[in-house]
Amino acid sequence: MQLGTLTLQNPICLAAAPWQLDGAGYERLGAIFTRTVTMEPKPGLYEEGIWQVNEQTLLNATNMRTESAEILVQEHLPHLLSYGVPVFVSITAPGIPGFRKIARFLAREVGRQIAGVEVYMAQPDTEKGAELNAKFVREATQAVRNELGPESIIVVKLPPWPEHIRGLALGAQEGGATALAATNVLKALHLSDDATAAPVTGGLSGEALRPVALRCVWELAHDSRITLPIFGTGGVFTAAHVSDYLRCGATAVQIASGEWLEPGLSARLAAECGHLIPASL
Numbered sequence: 001m002q003l004g005t006l007t008l009q010n011p012i013c014l015a016a017a018p019w020q021l022d023g024a025g026y027e028r029l030g031a032i033f034t035r036t037v038t039m040e041p042k043p044g045l046y047e048e049g050i051w052q053v054n055e056q057t058l059l060n061a062t063n064m065r066t067e068s069a070e071i072l073v074q075e076h077l078p079h080l081l082s083y084g085v086p087v088f089v090s091i092t093a094p095g096i097p098g099f100r101k102i103a104r105f106l107a108r109e110v111g112r113q114i115a116g117v118e119v120y121m122a123q124p125d126t127e128k129g130a131e132l133n134a135k136f137v138r139e140a141t142q143a144v145r146n147e148l149g150p151e152s153i154i155v156v157k158l159p160p161w162p163e164h165i166r167g168l169a170l171g172a173q174e175g176g177a178t179a180l181a182a183t184n185v186l187k188a189l190h191l192s193d194d195a196t197a198a199p200v201t202g203g204l205s206g207e208a209l210r211p212v213a214l215r216c217v218w219e220l221a222h223d224s225r226i227t228l229p230i231f232g233t234g235g236v237f238t239a240a241h242v243s244d245y246l247r248c249g250a251t252a253v254q255i256a257s258g259e260w261l262e263p264g265l266s267a268r269l270a271a272e273c274g275h276l277i278p279a280s281l
């Protein structure tokens, strides 16, 4: 996959997720995307709230604790960089000034060490009922681009909304994104067998997400206005799943749930799929 001036050695990448994963074979990957960080650490209910909905489907709880960019840079980045593959720091913020601030911090502290950033487009002001829209995506991307400079790589990660994803992607493209990632988790709810336990709200990932994420990738790849390369993200467990994403128009894939359920899966798929060249290249 070509990202600006950077060529990924392999189409298999590690998606944004907790970095306390087994690192065996990560040097084979195309890239590593860190867990999302914010400028200030965000307290949450859970350190790592992950429920297994069924064999290959997870729900990770809303209200997870979020690390600060500073902790990532000081404590985790050196280890992630030691694999020798491009590392993208995943960032989010509640509004445009927040995106500007965190991008400025990263540009100053680690601008030359990281390959770029991935922008997690979260809904601003959700409590007030506001929804993520193309204008916000454009302005957030632009704010990050202005801080990181014209050469840096900015991947914009979008939610799994097939009806709206083209508009959001156009916002990212107009704001100066280098690539898109489709998709992040799907809002869902999990009820355990214990009838007295409270329902858990969170984000669905893995097998159940894959058909929706494939549709999102397909929507993006079949819109002639959208010219950015696409990372397919959701439910990759096998080489056949990687091929499915490439057939739908992605140029690389990111893996989170598969790696969590089967540590070492990404490296194994990287060994199996290194030869897969997307049709569009």
Ligand SMILES: Cc1cc2nc3c(=O)[nH]c(=O)nc-3n(C[C@H](O)[C@H](O)[C@H](O)COP(=O)(O)O)c2cc1C
Pocket (backbone or CB within 6 Å): 015, 016, 017, 018, 034, 035, 036, 037, 050, 058, 060, 090, 120, 157, 183, 184, 185, 204, 205, 206, 207, 209, 233, 234, 235, 236, 254, 255, 256, 257, 258, 260
């Ligand atoms: C445990 C867990 C933690 C995650 N944390 C993040 C995160 O910090 N930032 C982010 O953008 N996506 C996060 N995701 C979403 C994944 O990066 C990915 O977009 C999604 O899970 C779909 O891929 P998958 O089916 O391979 O898991 C997380 C997913 C899981 C399962």
